[in-house]
C-alpha cells in the first residue's frame with residue numbers, strides 16, 4: 001500500500017462571546033492585572049454562557065472545520081473529542097457531538113489526557129489514516145474549565161478559559177500531516193493537577209462538596225518545573241522521528257499555559273521567543289483546545305501558513321506530554337520549484 005498521510009483539510013475554532021478581563025477578576029478575588037500579566041502573560045479569557053456546553057462549543061468548531069474541508073459530517077469515518085470536561089461523566093460527549101453534527105452512526109470516542117489531548121488525538125487519527133482503516137477523521141480539542149474552577153481560588157481561577165478547536169484530517173499520498181510525534185505519561189505526578197472528587201475514587205458527597213473537592217486543584221510550581229523540563233525533551237524526540245532538526249521548523253506552537261513556561265522552553269531550545277506562536281494573552285489556558293485554537297488564530301492572522309512546518313508541543317494533567325511535527329498541507333510545486341532553484345544556485349556558487 002502506498003504510504004498514507006493525514007492532510008489537514010479543515011480547521012476551525014470557537015470561543016464563547018463573553019470576555020473576562022484581569023480587571024474583572026480584581027473584583028472577585030485578591031489579585032491584580034499586573035500580577036496576572038507578569039506571572040502568566042494572560043490579559044483576558046473567554047467564558048462560556050450558561051446555555052453553552054463542551055458539546056455545543058465542539059460542534060461550533062467542528063462545523064467550521066468541516067465547511068473549510070468541504071466535507072459533510074456524514075462523510076466522516078471517525079470523530080475524536082479530546083476533553084477533560086465533557087458534558088457528563090457518561091455518556092461520552094463524543095456521541096453528543098456526533099449526533100448534533102448529524103454524523104449518523106459515525107464512531108466517536110472521548111480521549112482524556114488533559115491539556116495534551118488534542119495532540120494525542122491528532123496522532124491517533126494519523127494512525128487510523130496511515131493504516132488504511134479510515135480516510136476522513138474529525139479531531140476536536142474542547143474544554144469548559146470555567147465550570148470546574150473555584151472562582152474564590154485566585155491561584156487557579158485567573159489561569160483558564162473556555163474554547164474548542166477542530167481539525168479535519170483526510171487521507172493523502174503526498175507527504176504532510178503529522179511527520180513525527182512523541183507522547184508520554186508519568187502518573188507519579190498525578191496529584192499535581194487533579195479534580196479530586198469527580199470520579200469513582202472519590203464520589204461527590206456532601207463532605208467533598210463542602211470542601212470544594214469537585215474543583216480543579218493544581219500544584220503550580222511543580223507543574224511549572226515539569227513543563228520547563230519536558231517541553232524541550234519531547235520536542236527533540238518528535239524532531240528525531242521526523243528526521244529533522246529545529247532549523248527545519250518554521251514555528252513552534254506550544255501549549256498555552258503560561259508565557260514564562262514558553263520563555264523558559266525558548267531559552268532551553270536556544271531559540272528566540274519570536275519563533276513561538278503565543279496566544280495566551282487573548283485566551284488564557286484552554287487546555288485541550290489551546291493548540292488548535294492558537295493555530296486557527298495564527299492562520300487567520302497570517303502568522304503561519306499551511307505549508308509551514310510546525311512543532312506542536314504540550315504538557316498537562318496525568319502528568320502527560322506530547323509533541324508532533326506538523327505540516328498541514330503538502331508542499332506545493334511552487335515551493336518545490338523555489339527550493340530547487342535555490343539549491344541549483346547554491347550548487348553553482350559552490351562549483352564556481
Ligand code: ACO
Nearest residue numbers: 031032035039115154155158193220221223224257258287
Ligand atoms: N494574584 C495575586 N497573587 C497570587 C495569585 C493571583 N492570582 N495567585 C497566587 N498568588 C500569590 C501566592 O499566594 C503566593 O503568595 P505568597 O508568596 O504570599 O504565598 C505568590 O503569589 C507566589 O505564588 P506562586 O505559586 O509561587 O506563583 P508562581 O510564580 O509560581 O505562579 C502559577 C503561579 C502562575 C500558577 C505558575 O506556577 C504556573 O503557571 N504554573 C504552571 C501551571 C500550568 O501550566 N498549568 C497547566 C496545566 S493545568 C491544566 O491545563 C488543566
